[in-house]
Amino acid sequence: MNNVSGRRATIIDVAKQAGVSKSTVARVLGGSTRISEDARDRVLKAVKDTGYEPNQMAAGTRSGRSGLLAIVIPDVTNPFWAEVARGAQDRAVREDISLLIFSSDWDADKEATHLRSLRRARVDGAIINPVADNFGDLSRFGLPFVLIGSSAERFPDTASVGSDIAQAVRLGMDVLATNGHRTPALLLGPRSRLARARFLRAVHEHCVERDIDPAVLAMEESDYTVSGGHEAMSRLLGRKGRKHLAVFAANDLIALGAMMAVREAGLSCPEDVSILGFDGIPAGAFSWPGLTTIEKPGRQIGIRAVESLLDEIAGRAEHGRIFLPCRLVERGSIADLSAQAPARVAVGG
Amino acid sequence: MNNVSGRRATIIDVAKQAGVSKSTVARVLGGSTRISEDARDRVLKAVKDTGYEPNQMAAGTRSGRSGLLAIVIPDVTNPFWAEVARGAQDRAVREDISLLIFSSDWDADKEATHLRSLRRARVDGAIINPVADNFGDLSRFGLPFVLIGSSAERFPDTASVGSDIAQAVRLGMDVLATNGHRTPALLLGPRSRLARARFLRAVHEHCVERDIDPAVLAMEESDYTVSGGHEAMSRLLGRKGRKHLAVFAANDLIALGAMMAVREAGLSCPEDVSILGFDGIPAGAFSWPGLTTIEKPGRQIGIRAVESLLDEIAGRAEHGRIFLPCRLVERGSIADLSAQAPARVAVGG
DNA sequence: GTCTACTGTGGTAACGTTCCCACAATGGAG
DNA sequence: CTCCATTGTGGGAACGTTACCACAGTAGAC
Numbered sequence: 213m214n215n216v217s218g219r220r221a222t223i224i225d226v227a228k229q230a231g232v233s234k235s236t237v238a239r240v241l242g243g244s245t246r247i248s249e250d251a252r253d254r255v256l257k258a259v260k261d262t263g264y265e266p267n268q269m270a271a272g273t274r275s276g277r278s279g280l281l282a283i284v285i286p287d288v289t290n291p292f293w294a295e296v297a298r299g300a301q302d303r304a305v306r307e308d309i310s311l312l313i314f315s316s317d318w319d320a321d322k323e324a325t326h327l328r329s330l331r332r333a334r335v336d337g338a339i340i341n342p343v344a345d346n347f348g349d350l351s352r353f354g355l356p357f358v359l360i361g362s363s364a365e366r367f368p369d370t371a372s373v374g375s376d377i378a379q380a381v382r383l384g385m386d387v388l389a390t391n392g393h394r395t396p397a398l399l400l401g402p403r404s405r406l407a408r409a410r411f412l413r414a415v416h417e418h419c420v421e422r423d424i425d426p427a428v429l430a431m432e433e434s435d436y437t438v439s440g441g442h443e444a445m446s447r448l449l450g451r452k453g454r455k456h457l458a459v460f461a462a463n464d465l466i467a468l469g470a471m472m473a474v475r476e477a478g479l480s481c482p483e484d485v486s487i488l489g490f491d492g493i494p495a496g497a498f499s500w501p502g503l504t505t506i507e508k509p510g511r512q513i514g515i516r517a518v519e520s521l522l523d524e525i526a527g528r529a530e531h532g533r534i535f536l537p538c539r540l541v542e543r544g545s546i547a548d549l550s551a552q553a554p555a556r557v558a559v560g561g
Numbered sequence: 562m563n564n565v566s567g568r569r570a571t572i573i574d575v576a577k578q579a580g581v582s583k584s585t586v587a588r589v590l591g592g593s594t595r596i597s598e599d600a601r602d603r604v605l606k607a608v609k610d611t612g613y614e615p616n617q618m619a620a621g622t623r624s625g626r627s628g629l630l631a632i633v634i635p636d637v638t639n640p641f642w643a644e645v646a647r648g649a650q651d652r653a654v655r656e657d658i659s660l661l662i663f664s665s666d667w668d669a670d671k672e673a674t675h676l677r678s679l680r681r682a683r684v685d686g687a688i689i690n691p692v693a694d695n696f697g698d699l700s701r702f703g704l705p706f707v708l709i710g711s712s713a714e715r716f717p718d719t720a721s722v723g724s725d726i727a728q729a730v731r732l733g734m735d736v737l738a739t740n741g742h743r744t745p746a747l748l749l750g751p752r753s754r755l756a757r758a759r760f761l762r763a764v765h766e767h768c769v770e771r772d773i774d775p776a777v778l779a780m781e782e783s784d785y786t787v788s789g790g791h792e793a794m795s796r797l798l799g800r801k802g803r804k805h806l807a808v809f810a811a812n813d814l815i816a817l818g819a820m821m822a823v824r825e826a827g828l829s830c831p832e833d834v835s836i837l838g839f840d841g842i843p844a845g846a847f848s849w850p851g852l853t854t855i856e857k858p859g860r861q862i863g864i865r866a867v868e869s870l871l872d873e874i875a876g877r878a879e880h881g882r883i884f885l886p887c888r889l890v891e892r893g894s895i896a897d898l899s900a901q902a903p904a905r906v907a908v909g910g
Numbered sequence: 911g912t913c914t915a916c917t918g919t920g921g922t923a924a925c926g927t928t929c930c931c932a933c934a935a936t937g938g939a940g
Numbered sequence: 941c942t943c944c945a946t947t948g949t950g951g952g953a954a955c956g957t958t959a960c961c962a963c964a965g966t967a968g969a970c
Binding site for chain 1: 917918919920921922924925926927
């Protein structure tokens, strides 16, 4: 691991040991140009003997490449984002690249701090889910980057990877309709968030296609949290004139909160209320009933983001905007009212 | 952000602009020695004007410090480990240090790959949850490091941070006893894992203290997964001669799997079966009933690990072994049989 | 036999910092 | 007035690589 003097071995130590110049060692390790078999063998042996590990920092000063990528997400502790980070990390190691993971907590100051850190570390590129929809420094960011998440929408000229919300919403509305819930109530996120508008627009588009008046859909809004969903659902249940109620939640946490509210109101899911979530977080598998939901391809998003970023760095950029399809996960929180009692289908408003 | 020529500003650009030497700029930014107010002002202005961001790689080549730390955990996607990583990250940013997060998937090869990457990146230190209990290269690791998780036990001479399993088990056994379940069945992890032995030993110690014959406790073992818990619980339910059954699961996933098995057997929790989990994963809050569990201080473990590592790096190491206390989270998966029917308390075996 | 192309190699200048030594200016003690 | 310590500053070596140029040796073409 170390050479005799206790220092870490450098390329020069290897060169001496192998009886060649450091240029030759670099070439063997770099692998691009032709090397005599004899030299290669001697170098490889010397590398092993000395326990030489290339110093990426030193290499970086000269080459300008740090071998580091960064990803800035809201929170690694959030299962969806953890999945994204994990995908990105796995893809990066395949290229012998290490990944710095930053959590911004939807906080512009923290984001700024992280952006500064990543710049100082001279990362080769960054994958960013901007907290503010007006991610200002974008054009003068001065670093290859790829956007992930809903804010990508605002920047059609930059590379981005996200999930196909329109397809997801279509999937959700269709499974609800198939089960006899043509006009579900909507549990939306807060007005300030771009994701909300995107979700809502997709619903509207789908309604138009299916000849449903969007105005007929009941709506409640809340934070993207369990307690938010709980409150929103309580408000919804407070309205009168319903038999079976079906809700499409903009996020799984809202859906789980809604499920709790239903139970506390003395009703049960899916008998009295059908609930459809959105995200595909693992916790949805453990609720009772299991949460039927639309799963976003978090891992894939991470993987594709890295690939896109690699393209961007290499200059073979097409500034592509990638939208990955979502998947329906049926677990039992939706009642099938299509056959037995089509007349009891909930109507909105 | 860039200077006129389009290059990134260097310390020399700043020095020129401020009319001082690069040494002076370095001193202003480093902040250690005394500087004339005049010089400081000019430098700070020049830094702002040029948009200078120090090049950490270049600094690292000379100083030997990369400003990078690494953490190797089994999986960021696992809520507990995500929490640990998050704590570590938050603590690291406070020191202006960036954190590389690696997931080893309990795979020795992946771990080796990550260890090589982190060495090449010349991280200043590493926080490691070794996959193998015989983490071999430990002594000749040649890098400051801190161990986290149960394997720390095997290496009493190295710094480590973990949760206080003995205290946690005491907490769990006591809450069970208080509710009338003095001799719960144990749902353990696989024999190969060190964590299992630690858990079991703590239970035994506690039993001795409380005058309970440990042999009386029923035991089942499985993977640390939902399906594992499901199977183990099914086997347990298959045994005869029980009234109310109480189980202490070695992990929340096992507990959630057990809860599912109970429901599928036509029984209900907590009426027929009391379940106590261990970990404190968020999903436990969404099950029905909510899972009563012992919460490990994941975030704190991450924080303390970084602090310990920082000590290690600075040489003010005490090679401390830190065990953080766990916390009981009561949610309703344990029936209180202490008052109404003490005779119905489950007996093991 | 000379020229040319190619192959493998060595030497050296960057890269952008930090670290260390030198030194001028200042001021107080003797 | 001389000496010495202190304060602020500058200059250059060093860190371990990569990039680039130079060049020796070989072989084929004419």
